[in-house]
Amino acid sequence: MTSPQEELLPGTRRALLHRIAVAQTEGRAPSLVAAVVRDGRTVWSGARSSVEGEVPDGDVQYRIGSITKTFTAVLVMRLRDEGLLDLADPLERHLPGTGVGDVTVVDLLAHRAGLAAETPGPWWERTPGSLRPQIADVLGERPLIHPVGRRFHYSNPGYALLGALVEKLRGAPWADVLRREVLEPLGLHRTTVEPVAPHAGGWAVHPWADVMQPEPLENLGVMAPAGQLWSTTGDLARFAAFLVAGDERVLSAGSVREMRTPAAPAEAADVADGYAYGLGLELRHQHGRALVGHTGSLPGFLACLTMGLADDVSAVVLANCTSGPAPFTVAADLVRIVAEAEPRIPAPWRPIPEVRxxxxxxxxxxxxxxxxxxxxxxxxxxxxxxxxxxxxxxxxxxxxxxxxxxxxxxxxxxxxxxxxxxxxxxxxxxxxxxxxxxxxxRQPYEEGAPVPGGVDAKGWRGLQ
Missing domain, CATH: 2.40.128 (Lipocalin)
Incomplete structure (x- = not known):
């Protein structure tokens, strides 16, 4: 199934459909949906499903996991742009009593705060958020496992702290602030904290047999800013367009560009893999292209949003299984297919309209x-x-x-x-x-110019 849009050539559309069909079949995903964005518009969408006659479209919700972090980062950048905080501020200045108040806002955004990757206690993604009612419950007795600011170490609790920071400075729940300040202005009406029909169910597919069982769908509580959201390919396509160009109603192009800039010290293994992290966005290299976006996963779901800025091609991939298809690899391939089959046509050269x-x-x-x-x-x-x-x-x-x-x-x-x-x-x-x-x-080591160290009086010469 593909959309009826004619922006892409038939051969390109078939190649895109083939790629997601291979991903759904080989990854053994109950369903997989995808979309491609160019020039701020969805130019292709496709889906594959294991249920005959039930093929999801761009309006069906999937859980997007850690892509939620990018939304939370946008809220924090809004606070910065309004002057309510500085990214270099220690957390204690705005959110006292956490026990990790020396970490800065930018440390949390860039996963360089030294916090543990996960929460203490049972697997937080698969248990009710009511087991962790307070921020202290997601940090534990030893929240810092690395020196602050010295290395990149992905931390889900770090984004729970950022969500609490948003709530403190806005005086409203994170979900309400997100809806009012980001989702409604951008028209992301199918992006929600709780699933709203039509939505996919999350499944665990047996690794050695073609059978499956449903995964629990839990509300993550205070961990929600790290991975709670549900969304659609249609909404994420619009969000990708925003992350490329900005929107003055939400965040300027300059601030979005800042989010896309590496901000964390790179580990050797990450350098080898072409991976870096900005402010709520992952930066990768694939097929010789620089890609920016975020992946996401929660039990029962896999997700990726990635943007090839040089080619002006973005891709969204969503699946409803705990493991199977590699969403970033698939999304990167969708970007490559369009970029190589239909290279971006540059705008005509034009002279300066008026010499100022x-x-x-x-x-x-x-x-x-x-x-x-x-x-x-x-x-x-x-x-x-x-x-x-x-x-x-x-x-x-x-x-x-x-x-x-x-x-x-x-x-x-x-x-x-x-x-x-x-x-x-x-x-x-x-x-x-x-x-x-x-x-x-104007000339190398020009005579009479104030070149530091001076210019040899004999000037240029041959070998003596």
Whole structure:
């Protein structure tokens, strides 16, 4: 089954359907649903089911597990953007009495707080939340098992703390805040804390026999901000579009971009696997592509939302089994199929519509520059930014925006936050560029330029 939309070519749609059919069959999943998003719209959806005549669609709910953490992270970033907290604030400043008050908000968001991965006591995902009525019940007597801020260690209790932080600062339950501030503005009406029909049942499939049994569906209580939500491929497709572009009603594009930036120290094994963690988002590499999103699992369910930003292709995969298909692998394959079969067509090149004062000043700066003997090009683009790139193809690069005082502030990479200052001669012409004390000149070690260490008076020469 596929949607009737015609945005993708028939061959691409068939390849997508084939991939999820293989995943459902080989993974022995009672059902598997998927969707692909491009340019902010769902361009394909598909489903496979083991029950004849009962094929779920984009409106059927599945439990999404830890994708819930991304929603919780959005709420925390909203608090930051409103000035109610700083990500560097210790938890104790806003939520006293936890016993782990020295950890910061960003430590919790990035799973670098040193907290245990799971709660003490019985398996929290498969037992009632009423067994853990207080935050203290999910931390236990020894909540910190690693030094704070020193390493990435995935922690479900850490996101329970973030949910409690949201409740404290908003003065309302986490679920109510989430519905009011994220779900309703984005139109995610089928994303809920408790299942609302139509929804899939969660199943455990026997590893050595083609039989299955239902998994319990528990309310997670104070652990809800770590994994409680139910959603659909339709809603998660819209959420993916938000995570790509932002939405001023919820979170700006800049804050969403910050969530997508690595924020936790990487373990050697994670580096080898191409895995990193931002603020409520996982960053991975697959098929040579950078992918951002989150996976999720709870007994009876598997889920993945992933976004290939360079290709403008996102994918959602949901299944109702405890183990079986690998949702990230399937989602990454869906991104690859579309990106390779139908590469993104770039927007037409257009010149700057109107040359502003900053653009006119930047024209003096563009062209070739040298840092020592390294050649760089400085280019002005239609968006009013300067881009510094090594001409060899390797080396430090960054875009720069005007700072309003004649300088330009780096936006990424080594030069993020650094100021590029054009230094002018008395006649107004540009002598050189100063970038964080690095002097860029029009010629390598240009005579008369203030090159640190000076320029040899005899100039360039051959081998003596």
């Amino acid at each position: 004062e900053t653009d006119a000043a930047a024209l003096d700066l563009v062209g070739q520059w040298y840092w020592g003997t390294y050649a760089f090009g400085l280019r002005l683009s239609a968006d009013g930014l300067l881009a510094l790139e090594p001409l060899s193809g390797k080396g430090r690069r960054s875009r720069f925006r005007p700072d309003g005082d004649g300088g330009w502030v780096g936006l990424e990479g080594y030069y993020a936050g650094e100021v590029l200052k054009p230094v002018r001669r008395t006649d107004g012409t540009v002598s050189h560029l100063d970038l964080g004390s690095f002097v860029f000149t």
